[in-house]
Amino acid sequence: MSRPFLFFLLSAGLLSCVKPVVCAGAKKSKSLQMEAVGTEELDFKEKLVLEAFNKMVVSGKVKLQVEPCADPENLPSGSYDDILVYRKLKMKPTKTGQRGEVVGGLRVGRSIVVRGRVNQDPERITVNLVSDKSDTALHLGPRFNSLGYVNVIVANSRLAGVWGTEESHRQFPFAPGQYFELVILCETDSFSVTVNGQHQLDYNYRVVDLKSITAVDVHGDMTLIDVRMK
Structure with a gap:
């Protein structure tokens, strides 16, 4: 055989x-x-x-x-x-999308991988890393045509209920109907973000206690395949 x-x-x-x-x-x-x-x-x-x-x-x-x-x-x-290979997170439905628990929180060297397929005629996708205090340590928002942005990745944080200074990145690897793999790697001082194997941006920590980051939220105009952690 x-x-x-x-x-x-x-x-x-x-x-x-x-x-x-x-x-x-x-x-x-x-x-x-x-x-x-x-x-x-x-x-x-x-x-x-x-x-x-x-x-x-x-x-x-x-x-x-x-x-x-x-x-x-x-x-x-x-x-x-x-x-270890990347471990699949159990995602649960929320009002806006899906959430997965990050057991033990994050730390330098750990990675979060989000895999999915962009819908046809999309407006935006959102990936948030959320702390146990409900702060958004990292908001990644690939925007195809939303809130005045066209083909831009927006990065930001929401601390104590207040959004910080927004960062925009015009290198845009996403496309309607296409599969993608987004990797968020915890470096010493920043999150390093790659999409489909290509580095996109670095985002300096605004929540410095990585262990407090205990959840991943994903929603938007996409079909989620899975979320994994190493």
């Missing part, structure tokens, strides 16, 4: 699981081990330096879902949380 072509490039010692298709990992730094559901275990002898591997590519007619490995005790020393 033919198998989809799978080519794995992994950092040394890191374990990655893909369910239900395959599990793969470095086995004592000597080989690359792969196990697909319903098949025998395959063992590929190391031919390249594993330290150079940092990507995984999977092709074939498969529906891919990535989950953390179930047994962190067997992982290499270091922070298990730092090498």
